[in-house]
Amino acid sequence: MTYKQKMDEELKRIRNKSQVRILAIESSCDETSVAIVENGREVLSCVIDTQIEIHKRFGGVVPEVASRNHIQAIDNVCNEALKQANLTFDDIDLIAVTYGAGLLGALLVGVSFAKGLAFALNKPLLAINHIKGHIASNYITHKNLQPPFVCLLVSGGHTAILNVKNYKNFELVGSTVDDAVGECFDKVARIMGLSYPGGVNIDRMATKGTPNIEFTHKNILNGTYNFSFSGIKTAVINYVHNLKQKNEEINISNISASFQKLVVGELSNKTIEAMKALKSKKLVVAGGVSANSYLKDELTKKCNENGFELFMPELKYCTDNAAMIGSCAYFELMNGMNCANIDLTAKSTLPLCQNE
Numbered sequence: 001m002t003y004k005q006k007m008d009e010e011l012k013r014i015r016n017k018s019q020v021r022i023l024a025i026e027s028s029c030d031e032t033s034v035a036i037v038e039n040g041r042e043v044l045s046c047v048i049d050t051q052i053e054i055h056k057r058f059g060g061v062v063p064e065v066a067s068r069n070h071i072q073a074i075d076n077v078c079n080e081a082l083k084q085a086n087l088t089f090d091d092i093d094l095i096a097v098t099y100g101a102g103l104l105g106a107l108l109v110g111v112s113f114a115k116g117l118a119f120a121l122n123k124p125l126l127a128i129n130h131i132k133g134h135i136a137s138n139y140i141t142h143k144n145l146q147p148p149f150v151c152l153l154v155s156g157g158h159t160a161i162l163n164v165k166n167y168k169n170f171e172l173v174g175s176t177v178d179d180a181v182g183e184c185f186d187k188v189a190r191i192m193g194l195s196y197p198g199g200v201n202i203d204r205m206a207t208k209g210t211p212n213i214e215f216t217h218k219n220i221l222n223g224t225y226n227f228s229f230s231g232i233k234t235a236v237i238n239y240v241h242n243l244k245q246k247n248e249e250i251n252i253s254n255i256s257a258s259f260q261k262l263v264v265g266e267l268s269n270k271t272i273e274a275m276k277a278l279k280s281k282k283l284v285v286a287g288g289v290s291a292n293s294y295l296k297d298e299l300t301k302k303c304n305e306n307g308f309e310l311f312m313p314e315l316k317y318c319t320d321n322a323a324m325i326g327s328c329a330y331f332e333l334m335n336g337m338n339c340a341n342i343d344l345t346a347k348s349t350l351p352l353c354q355n356e
Contacts, residue, residue, distance in 0.1 A: 003119065003341070003342050004338075004339050004340075004341045004342070006122075007118075007123075007124040007125070007339035008124075008338050008339050010094075010123075010124050010339075011094070011124050011333065011337075011338065011339055014093050014094060014124070014333065015333060015334060017093065019038060019039065020038065020039055020040075020093050020094075020330060020333070021036060021037070021038050021044070021087070021091060021092050021093050022036070022037050022038075022092070022093065022094055022095075022096050022126075022326040022329050022330055022333075023035075023036050023078075023081070023082075023089075023092045023094075023095050023096070023117070023326070024036070024037060024095075024096040024097070024128075024322040024323070024325040024326030024329060025074075025078070025095070025096070025097040025098065025110045025113060025114045025322055025325070026097075026098045026110065026130075026133070026320055026321060026322040026324075026325050027070045027074065027098065027102075027106050027107060027109050027110030027113075028098050028100075028101070028102025028103065028106060028107055028110075028130045028320060029061060029066065029102055029103055029106060029156070029320055030050065030051040030052065030054075030055055030061045030066050030069075030106070030320075031048050031049065031050050031051070031319070031320040031321065032048070032049040032051075032069070032070050032073040032074050032077050032109075032110075033046065033047060033048040033049070033077065033320065033321050033322035033323075034046075034047055034074070034077045034078045034080075034081040034322050035047070035081060035321065035322035035323040035325070035326050036081055036082070036085040036087060036092070036326065037140075037323055037326030037327055037329075037330065039330060040136075040139060040326075040327045040329075040330030040331050040334075041139055041140060041143050041327065043140055043323045043326075044084075044085035044087070045080075045081045045082075045083075045084035045085035046081070046316075046321055046322060046323040047077050047080045047081045047084065047322075048077075048320075048321055048322075049069075049073040049076075049077050051065075051066060051069050052196070052197065054069060055196055056195050056196050058196075059190050059195075059196050060186060060190075060196050061103070061196075063103045063104075063105050063106065064105065066103060066105070066106045067103070067105035067106050067108070067109055070106055070109035070110065071109055074109060074110065074113050075113075078113070078117075081322075089117075089121050092121075092123065093123070093124075094118075094123050094124040094125070094126060094329070094333070095114050095117050095118045095121075095123055095124070095125050095126070096114075096125075096126040096127075096128050096325055096326055096328075096329030097110050097111055097113075097114035097115075097125065097126070097127065097128065097325070098110060098111075098128055098129075098130045098133065098325050099111050099127040099128065099129075099340075099344060099345070099346050099347060100129065100130060100346060100347030100348065100349065100350040101129070101130055101131065101157060101158075101347065101348060101349050101350045102130055102157070102346075102348065103348070104346055104348045107346035107347070107348070108345075108346045110346075111344060111345065111346045115342055115344060118342070119342055124339040125339060125340045125342070125344065126329045126332060126333060126337060126339065126340060127340040127344055128325050128328050128329050128332065129328075129350050130320075130325075130350075131153065131155070131158055131287075131350070131352055132170075132328050132332075133324040133325045133327070133328045134153065134155060134286040134287045134324060135151055135153070135162075135164065135284065135286045135328070136324050136325075136327040136328035136331065137286060137313040137317040137318070137321070137323070137324035137327065138284050138285075138286060138311050138312070138313050139327050139331070140313070140314070140317055140323055140324065140327050141311075141312075141313045141314045141317060142311050145282075145284070145311055147164045147165060147166045147167060148163070148164060148165050148166065148280065148282075149164050149280060149282035149283065149284045149311070150162070150163060150164070150173070150271070150274060150275050150278055150280045150282070150283050150284070151163075151164050151170075151283075151284045151285070151286055152267065152271045152283065152284070152285045152286070152299075153286050153287050153352075154181050154182065154267065154285065154286070154287040154288070154289035154290060154292075154295070155180060155181075155182050155286075155287030155288045155289060156180060156182030156183055156186070156287075156288055156289075157180050157182070157183070158175070158176075158180050158287065158352065159175060159176040159180045159181045159182075159227050159229070159267075160172060160173075160174065160175040160176070160352055161173040161174045161175070161225050161270065161271055161274045162352065162353060163278055163280075164284070166335075167331040167332075167334070167335050168331075168332070168335040168336075169353075170352065170353035171353060172352055172353050173225050173274050173278070174224060174225025174226045174227065174270065174274065175226060175227070175352070176226070176227040176228065176229060177221065177226055177227070177228050178228055178229060178230040179229040179230050179233060180229075181227070181229055181263060181267065181289050182199060182287070182288055182289050183229075184229040184230075184232065184233045184263065185198045185199040185202055185263075185289070186198035186199065187233055187237075188202065188233055188236050188237070188259055189201055189202050191236070191237050191240050191241075192240060192250065192252050192255060192256070193252075194252070199288065199289060199291075199292060200291070202256045202259065202260060203256075203260065203291075203292050203293055203294065205252050205253045205256040205257075206253065206256040206257040206259075206260045206261075206294060207257075207293070208253040209251065209252075209253030209254040209255070209256055209257035209258075210253075210254050210257055211254070211257040211258040211260070211261040212254055212257075212258065213239070213254055213255060213258035214258075215232060215235035215236055215239060215258065215259070215262060216235055217231035217232050217234070217235040219231070225270050225273070225274050227266060227267070227270065229263065229266075232259070232262055232263060232266075236255065236259050239255070240255065260292075260294050261294070264292070264294050264295045264298050265298070267295065268295070268298045268299050268302055271283065271299070272302050272303075272306060272308075275306070275308055276306070280308075281307070281308055281309060282308065282309045282311065283299065283303060283308050283309065283310050283311065284311045284312075285299065285310070285311070285312045285313075286313065287318070288318055288319045288320070290312050290313060290318045291315055291318040291319065296312060299312075
């Protein structure tokens, strides 16, 4: 009997347990994280080794540098997660790992480490989609949250509206046709001289400014639930370049406030329209940009106006972390996911859902 066949049988036994503990690994970008999650909702430990300070000097994540730092950190991070949970490997039921989407080299570190653990410990291995993990972060923060709901996914690599029908089945309602919103934030921040990560710095500067600048751009996607941010990004870049050429003052706070208002307005308006069209009463927000304070304020206001419930992850679970991967793995397990084979490899891209 092969490893996969044996472990698929083991998963049948684990599904019947009242207490399932998952050791989860996340290394898709510039955070090395290991967490231990119980029954999908309780985080026993979550350790994150971040590389933000390392990549600041480059203005963004350098894939090769990220991979090397994952290799250096992952063993210690795993041991610390076990220590904080006061558990040993014997107390763990299975291993879960992000296998996509993300930086290929970074993902390979986590996948290789997870495969080694699973095979050496003779425990099942589950391969988890990073984006589904972000959605699952809300199951940790909101213990009673269950599908169906509409999800606004806003991250550095993805921007989409999803109709989450159950824990397993998602339908793509709309998505970006060019830049992801997080990528747009980072590029605009860079042109203004703000350090990486750009989103948090634009959010901070916007609180000091006034949104009094009209950026000229074409909105070619009116009447759809899709997004386009490249035009907005280009408009801001051109505006800043023109000021520099004229040696005029660049008011970073006002530019940040105006840019953020425009982008968040696009996100919030289309999401609320989709909620109404789908007759949904629950809105879930997921991904790193869910940490943006103006987005939270706007969605809170619009949901209150329309009688919708709003669910957003706790701040520490907005960005990449292994706890969300452990939560996602539990619900995937309970909905029939089989064990990954020991030849599992990383994928830089994955479809968001079945109809993409």
